[in-house]
Amino acid sequence: MQDANTLLQNIFGYPSFRGQQAEIVAHVAAGGHALVLMPTGGGKSLCYQIPALMRPGVGIVVSPLIALMQDQVAALTEVGVAAACLNSATGADEARDIARQARAGTLDMLYVAPERLLMPRFLDFLDSLNLALFAIDEAHCVSHWGHDFRPEYQQLGLLAQRFPSVPRLALTATADLPTRADIQHYLGLQESPVFLSSFDRPNLFYQVVEKHNAKKQLLSFIQGEFPGVSGIVYCLSRKRVEETAEWLAENGIHALPYHAGLSHEVREANQRAFLRDDAVVMVATVAFGMGIDKPDVRFVAHIDMPKSPESFYQESGRAGRDGLPAVSWLCYGLNDVVQLSRMIQESEMAEQQKQVESTKLDAMLGICETASCRRQQILAHFGEDIAPCGHCDNCLSPPITFDASTAVQKLLSCIYRVGQRYPAGHVVDVLLGRSNQWVTSAGHDQLSTFGIGRELNQRAWRSVIRQLVARKILQVDVVRGQSLVLTELCRPLLKGQEAIQLRPLADKDRGSRTQADRWLRTEREERLWQQLRRWRKEVADEHNVPAYAVFSDRTLRQLVEEKPLNRNQLAHIYGIGELKLARYGDNLLNLMRQIGEESTGGE
Template identity: 75%
Template sequence: MQNALTLLSSVFGYPAFRGEQEAIVNHVAGGGHALVLMPTGGGKSLCYQIPALMRDGMALVVSPLIALMQDQVAALTELGVAAACLNSATSPDEARDIARRARAGTLDLLYVAPERLLTPRFLAFLDSVPLSLLAIDEAHCVSHWGHDFRPEYQQLGMLAERFPQVPRIALTATADQQTREDILHYLKLSDARVFLSSFDRPNLFYQVLEKHNAKKQVLAFIQNEHPGASGIVYCLSRKRVEDMAQWLVENGIRALPYHAGLGHDVRERNQRDFIREEGVVMVATLAFGMGIDKPDVRFVAHVDMPKSPENFYQESGRAGRDGLPATSWMCYGLNDVVQLSGMIQNSEMADLQKQVELGKLDAMLAFCETPGCRRQHILKFFGEDSAPCGHCDNCLHPPVLYDATLPVRKLLSCIYRVGQRFAASHVVDVLMGKMTPLMEGTRHHDLPTFGVGKEFNQRQWRSVIRQLVARKLVEVDLARGQSLVLTAGCRPLLKGEELIYLRPLAAEKTGARQGPADRWLRTEREERLWQALRRWRKERADEHNVPAYAVFSDKTLRELVERRPADLRELGRIHGLGELKLARYGGDLMTLLKDSREEG
């Protein structure tokens, strides 16, 4: 077997392993089974790619999406690794060539979807090929409790019976305890070693805002925080995707839509442009993104609240995979909670699973409403304790809680007096003393609570309601037209036996950066070299028909600008420059660096 560290340096161009990568690689290369939980951007792929190069035979990698397979194969091919993928886009001639290479022992890795793997024909083909290992990526897809359930994944346990001597490794970025148990059970990995890395993504800046004009809020965020950067904007509905993409385009941002209602060719083209071009913003439903391997996504924005912390963590984790600073931004409102609750309760899930999903929605709302450190909060959901990060919106601008006992008692009293039969909008109208047609029809303007809440505006009252829903003092009854209903927990407040402190409605600083700026380019010469390197990278990527990051990541280009190596020996120490890329691109890079020095 080749040495793992030598392969890491010579093929991938990395000087050292991170975290538990080395332990995982050596365990699997030595024939052991493993379950690997590692955050997005943590380097999961290396955990099976390097053992695949260390062991004799071909590694089979199960992957759920064509885009992910193609990206991985493109990146490996650029590194000189013999890799291929089989999917619905593979022609019969290409498939035959892949089979020939596999049987001849000249193919290191083969990527395949679970549906194809499970066919009798493909399994018979595998019987004729010496296998080095079996890797199951996005392994959370086995779980009913997970956030991307794929029934075929649950059948992959048969690999343990068919190929008992071949080491198996299951990998995922997001899995709570129940999902981990499902992975071990369905994939027959009871004897596997579990590697649980920290879920922390220290390069991500978390920011959450109250929603009041989502389109303008997203536009201001992109223009002020990440102009010209690649990013993803997630929306809950197809219509909102279309509206948001059009709005961004009208305001000078190169945005593309992605949702299941678009034609296959349109989705493929938009996804390809997002992956291969720089500065593209993808506006998408949650159908987009799982397994997207683009490392230079600088932000992920949620226009609607995700339905669970797992979804949020997985989606926001698509930003900053290269380890450079990136932003997870979200705006949300009470309507998000109501809409998501309705989707869960009206679904065809079993009642027990509905309760699980509603519990996760509650946890997501608690994350949005917390006055404490957001990173600490999200890590605690995954069972990980941490100190406050000092790098989220709440840490940088700590909310000062106020005594909300009196306004809360007014609100609870108003909900009670309208019979717990009306939605938040009408309750707020009563508190603010607004005469509406509904008010006249119900005679609620005669109630003693009519007009007692004029000290708050509508947004402030809705903020109070959201926080009470998050604390389980008020519930939204979907069966009765989204009526606000009191819970038993609010009785001490109504009786004057308890005080309650809430976070105020935060004022948005739309003209200023919310997080620490990543302004690393210090001089005009550095800016010119940075742009020259990006243009050169784009030309090479187009020549090889691969994404720009498959040539070099932003992290590599940034190191070239900051360190400006003077010769090939120094160049070889740059992150991401393995032997093949040094031989292929070293001359070009030295010329660009020399020109930069001469320009002064």
């Protein structure tokens, strides 16, 4: 067994373990089972990769996505680890060669999908191997309570019966208490330790904006904050994905679509471009992203509200995996809530599951509508209590609430007088005194509430409605045409027995983040940064791997900031292990000297 710290430094080029990594590695390397809950970008993969290298035999990694397997294998191969994956894209000859390597003991890690692992023939194959460990990645897929349930994951408990002496490690970044209990139950980990790290991502800035023209708002966000970098945009529907990708492309953004309705070839090509280039924006449904290891995603934007805090946390967590500053930007409106509610009610899931999903949607709406720290609200959903973070839109620009009692009384009275049978748009038209055909045909232009709400505009009234829905003072009846319905909580407000404070309509720039991550200080640093990125892309294309598998942005940034002059200084740069130092050291030093010689005096 090799020393864990030596492997960490010499192979992966990292100076030290973070958080609980060292404790987890030692536990698994000694033969222990475990459940690991660690935030996206927290270094989960090292928790099984290093023990697999320390223990004799091959480590089996269960992964749900081909793309994730391929990325992990490419990155491991680049640092000299013998890794392979078996999936539906693996040819027969290649599969036989991988099997030979595994039996011969020359393969360190083998990635497989759960469906393949459960095949009797594959289980017989595993019987013939010397097994170092089983790592079950994305373990939340075990649970109905999780946000990405996959029934085949529940069958992985057979590993405990068939291979009881082989360490089993379940890992996930998103699991509330019921999901954790399911993971332990189905994977036979009830007696195993749980390593629970903080779910906090301090490098991630959270910003929520009210939707009024999502595509224009998105374009302004990207052009103003993140020109020429990698990002992900999530949309609720396939149609919206294609329209948004086309809109961004027409406006000079290198944007590509991704959803399940595209052909396999198009999805593969677009995902490959996103992973291997430095400045691609992927516009996608939630079909894209689970397990994506690209560390230099600088932003994740949602132009429709996610269905749950778990989904939001995992999707937004795909930004800034390298630890550098990144942004989660969410643009949402009342129609998002209505659409998601309808999708839940019209689905074929059991009533109990519908209640679970509705509860999660309510929690997500609460995160969007909170006037307090967003990070505090997100982490509370996972049972973690923190002080206000000081690094989200609400912390940087705290919303100033106002006494909305009179406005709320007008709104609630109007909803009551239209019979609680009309959607938000109709109610707002009545409040604003709009004599359109729908209002007049219903006779609502004769109501006492007609035109009594002209002190607020349409967007402001919709903001009030969203906040009341979030507080459960109002409900949206998706069965009866999205009608607004009063709840028991409205009684004391209507009678004037209680006052209510609400947030005003947000100013356009409220909560806009600072450009703290614009770190390049001189023209020389800018040239060196761009030259390093071009060189990295050339090497990645030559080796047929993603650019980050050569070096992450964090490594390139440290090279620019520290400007090492010799191999000894290079060896102390984050992410440069022995193999990469030997392979790329001379090229990097030559680039440093070349830019230095080209620079003018005084820099």
